[in-house]
Amino acid sequence: MKNFKTISEYSLKRYFNKSLKLDSYKTDYRLNNLPSYLHETLTGVLLSDGSLERPSLSGGSRLSVNLGEKSLPYILHLHNLFEPFIDTDVSMVTVKLEEKIHTTVRFKTISTPFFSNYYEAFYPIIHKNKKIVPKNISDNFTEVSLAHLIMGDGNFFKERNMIRIYTNAFTHEDVLKLSSVIKNNFDVNNDVFKDRENQYIIRIQSPDLDKTRNLVLPYLHPSMYYRVGLKTNNENFDYKKILDRV
Known part of the structure; x- marks a missing residue:
């Protein structure tokens, strides 16, 4: 177990007592460090549409993922990956905004002390609990993380044959940091582009497109191939290729 300095003994x-009453496989997951694949996945999800909620500073944190209805296959995939930490099903929420019906799909995990370590990295008090790109992101950002960042915030711009990653929620400094990590960790050239006032995106252009595809395709859910400009006739993710890491 990690040293949870900010979690109360109570x-x-x-948390331990509740975990010990579960099926053995869930107990194993909930009482041990995250497997490498889930750690790398969580890093990518938190850099895109995932968020962490921490109701109490003395308690654990839970992962919340909320996406548009079109992303249902992908959110079901995430639900499968984090299932040992989930006690509820994926839910659908429909709201009416400006005469249009919007449907989102979402799930939340249980609160766990493990996720509070990520909360402290992504939502430091010094930034008033606003999500940032962590200082040590280069140590934790892998091909799996890049795949989930693209599945959450990626967009393929066919006219320019490029992948755009909509990192608008982060500061210019944080986007530059993430851009540098993509270059340094994978030797993928990219640039930071001002999308609108005080909002910046990352662009991976044509010369590095195939290299990026080769990096992330093993970890992309087939329903998300369009994010890198590819088509697929298969909607099922092959979990066999990641079993040794989850």
């Missing part, structure tokens, strides 16, 4: 005992 919260840890309560």
Whole structure:
């Protein structure tokens, strides 16, 4: 177990006692460090549409993912990956905004002390709990993380044959940091482009498109191939190729 400095002893005992009453495989997941694949996945998800909620500073944190209805196959995939930490099904929420009906799909995990370590990295108090790109992101950002970043915030611009990653929620400094990590970790050239006032995106242009595809395709859910400009007739993810890492 990691050293959870900010989790109260009461919260840890309560979490452990509840975990010990579950099916053995869920207990194993909930009482041990995240497997490498889930760690790398969570990093990418938190850099895109995932968020962490921490109701109490003395307790654990839970992962929340909320996407548009079109992303249902992908969110079901994430639900499968994090299923040992989930006690509820994927839910659908429909709201009416400006005479248009919008449907989102979402899920939340249980609160766990493991996710509070990520909360402290992505939502530091010094930034008033606003999500940032962590300082040590280069140590944790892998091909799996890049795949989930693209599945969450990627867009293929056919006219320019490029992948655009909509990192608008982060500061210019954070986007530059993430851009540098993509270059340094994978030798993928990219640039930071001003999308609108105080909002910046990352562009991976044609010369590095095939290299990027080769990096992320093993980890892309087939329903998300269009994010890198590819088509697929298969909607099922092959979990066999990642079994040794989950």
